[in-house]
Amino acid sequence: MEKVKKTDDEWRSLLSPEAYKVTRKKGTEKAFSGEYNYNKEPGVYRCVCCGNRLFSSKDKFDSGTGWPSFVRPLEDDSVTTEDDRSFFMRRTEVLCKKCDAHLGHVFDDGPPPTGKRYCMNSVALKFERAK
Ligand code: FE
Secondary structure, three states, X not given: OOOOOOOHXXXXXXXXXXXXXHHHHOXXXXXXXXXXXXXXXXXXXXXXXOOOEEEEHHHEEOOOXXXXXXXXXXXXXXXXXXXXXXXXXXXXXEEEOOOOOEEEEEEOOOOOOOOOXXXXXXXXXXXXXXX
């Protein structure tokens, strides 16, 4: 898979200030503030930075956390994970495999069938409704 690489200035000019802060500076949107938290429409969630296909509405569930949550990524080429030890916590960061955008974190307290909870920032995603 070909990686998407841009300079910090390029990302800043392409993205909204909120999306830039979350995806390129590892920020977190406020809980219950994102536009996809309650979204139940059928479709695909793409990376706001590069358009990579990340998650399916079929794998979305209501975690009650205030962030859109999924039991699995859409494809093998969707995301990668990294150890995150910031803020005195041990978490697993989730990044877009294509452009390294910070998307959120994954936890082991999700529902069946995977037991995973991919906790994402709405602002890092771009929803494409199924036609
Ligand atoms: Fe991306």
